[in-house]
Structure formats: C-alpha cells, structure tokens
Amino acid sequence: MGFELPQPVVDELGQLVNNMCDCGYMASDEAAHIPTVPFRPKGTVYGPLAAFPLHADAVVCWLSPVQAMIWNEACGEGRWDRDVSAAVTGRPACAALPAGINENRPVLSFGCMGMRTFTEVADDRMLATIPGAVLAEFASKLQAMRSTNDAMQSFYKGRLSSP
Secondary structure (H helix, E strand, O other): OOOOOOHHHHHHHHHHHHHHHHOOOOOOOOHHHOOOOOOOOOOOOOOOHHHOOOOOOEEEEEEOHHHHHHHHHHOOOOOOOOOOOOOEEOOOHHHHHHHHHHHOOOEEEOOOHHHHHHHOOOOOOEEEEEEHHHHHHHHHHHHHHHHHHHHHHHHHHHHHHOO
16 A cells, blocks of 8 residues: 555564465465555555545445446446446455555445455455545535436336336
8 A cells, every 4th residue: 555664563564465366365476476555654544435524545434336337337347338347346355445546437346355254244245445535526426326226227118017
C-alpha cells in the first residue's frame, strides 16, 4: 500500500511472500508487480461513507454476486462489442486498492485467503474498491445499472407468467 513500515514488519511481509512462493500460491517474480500507491500514506481511516470526515482516496465495498454483476456492468465490462478484459483480481485482495487508485478506475477482487481469514468476510462476498476521484461518477453509473437491471428483472418476471 505504500506505507513506511518498521523493519520487523518488512521482514514479516518478506517471509509471507516467501511462503506464498514456496507453496506455489504465486510465482517468485510476481511479487515485484503487486501494485502500491504512488504516495506515502500516514495511516488509514475507516468509516461509513455518508459520515466520512475526509476526502476518500478509495472506498471499499463488500459485494454479493448479484451486486458484482451490476458493478461489472457499471464499469462497462459486461459488453461484448469491444475487447475489454474485466478488471477482476484475486490475490492479494489488498492490491485492488492501489490498482484502482493508480489506474483511476473501480476494481473488483474475488478476495484472497488472507483477506477472508483476517477480515472474516463471508465467502459469498467479493471486495470492490472505488477510487475517490471517480466516486461520484461511478455512483451514478451504478444507480443507472441498478435501474436497468430492475427493468430487466420486471420483464423477465413477466415472461415467467406468460404462456
């Protein structure tokens, strides 16, 4: 994430990466490519977005599969008429935050085993991040996609009841 860390924590993280490589969780040359933020944060502030006292660098959301589908559509990644690969990551899940900040786009992560172990987030949730710089614009896209999906669901339900 770009935090300045004390040497014991740096050593612990290095050991974690070594363990990930030793057990085949990731390739040894992959670690150098894990995103970090381009600035040195002093800390992390968490809280409900509606009552957040600061400009958010990133917003974290926990999504169900249905919410993730709408997220994907709001990102424009549900289209078949262009060559777009979905911005969905796996491990490490925490890399979704700096990736989104660096690329100025929302990022979705399936969530890695470390995230699931330390946060105890349910297995039916995915991690999603929105860079603060695009929050308002993306919220509008999400709202529009929610409305579109509601309309399609109504249409589908009507088809269920027709002969």
